[in-house]
Amino acid sequence: MSFPCVVIRLLVLAVVAAHMVAGLLPEDQAWSVWPYSLVPAPFNWLAALAVAALALTPTPNRLQGWLGHVSQTLLRWAKRNLPPLEKRFWFAAIAIGMAIPFWLLRIRHLRWGDAYFIVRSLSYTGPDRPIWTIYNWQSPLSIFIHAQLWLLINPIPGVGVDTLYAVSSVLAGVGSVYVLLLLSDALGRDWAEKAAIFGLVITAGAVQLFFGYVENYTIISLGLLLTLYLGVLCLRGQISLIWPSLSLALTNAFHPSTLVIWPGLAYVAWRVAHRQSSTQGKLAQWARLILPPVLVFAGLAVLMTAGGHGPRALLTDDRPGGADGIPFVPLFQTTTEWQYYTMFSPAHLLDWANEHFLISPVGIFTLLLALAIIASRSRLARHARRESESGTTIHHSPDDTGIIRFLSIASLAYLLLTFVWNPDYGGRRDWDLFAPTAFVYTLLAAYLLTRSWPDRPTPARAECSLAWAALLLVAASALHTVAWIYYNTIPWPPEW
16 A cells, blocks of 8 residues: 555544544644534444544445446436536536535524624614724725625514625635636546545535625635636636736735735736746736736725725724734734734644644645655655666646646745734634635645646555545545534524
8 A cells, every 4th residue: 555545544544533532622722623522423423433434444446436337327317318518507506506505504603703793783773883884994895795785684674794694605605616616627637636626625624604604704715716716727828817816806805814815826927927028028917917906906995985994094993913903923922812822832833733623624734745745756756867767756737837836825825824813812713714724725735636646556556546535535524524514503692
């Protein structure tokens, strides 16, 4: 059995074990897995044992053959009985269908982030309504659009601000599934790669944001995925740079935390400009990158100024850093009630680990494994060349190289933000602030896995196929995320 397969089996078993002992761990120190202990028995045991059995199966040839047979049978039935529509229509149908579980399993409490604060504040529509409940630079378009919609629909009995946010969350989820299907189709070279990319991202814990979540991070998740998709198309020369730039600029207007993606898009601009032979052509590409955010910010400034809350508020009432105006985790000493630890303290490191295990339980581990495979094969290839032998190495096409670098820069910048930015409510309650990060680096992890996985195995080594590895990872990820979705359906006291 190859090294990558052994690592994946051990990783999956470790994820299962962590969830099985969750109830024995201190809730405040293991908050990323603790909700699994609230899943009713015997469902939690059966689910965990099923995933563990997959990881422990020594020769999954028969199961893989059965799954292959079922998939081929379904494809043949679909070709005979379903209308011959383009893939995009089927992707749209799947995405719309996801609205059903998104809504039926929506969150039933306001415990996380600013949810309770948002619902309580935006619900008031009196003449002395605070201006920030409509115009707010911390989430400009998100607050403005929800506030204006609430003013229109609030006379409807039984409909609250939480319902409005839940609807926008589900719609963002539908759009995100559609874009993710397009992304997976664009990045994967065959059905196994497409399924691996889609499965790993759609089962990340961050998808809780689409289950009626009441916060300002749902729409930006859609914006991030759309930006990544358009960035990939731009790198391949299929669309103009202006479209991913416009997508990211609008995403920034919904929440400024997404500004960290600009270094990745700047790399796309550099790569596209590099293809131009003339200075004028290069400058034109950079103009396509810069113009959309300038115009979007100008338009946003006009909107906010018209509401009496112009850009000057960025330095006063709406300054970055939340309640205390201090954006970063302190290096040596906490000074306000909104700081919980110093940068390199065990408490901060534990919170950071919990955060990323919650939002993508296998994402970072998969990323590290893919990087290890690439490093190992590159080392073997260099040794083979020194010995004048023909070794194996990983050859990336120019498209692959550009996409990997684009996703890597975006992921590293976003991961750095999650480490240095201070969550005002503490890591656990403010988990959603960093949740969209998972969509970026999990996509990178899945893409690298498909490009680094060893060549298609022989029948005697079928357990080492990419499809089997992806199935194990997706099963472990789904075990974690489904438990969290269930946990969020449990109502909490209204004072939260």
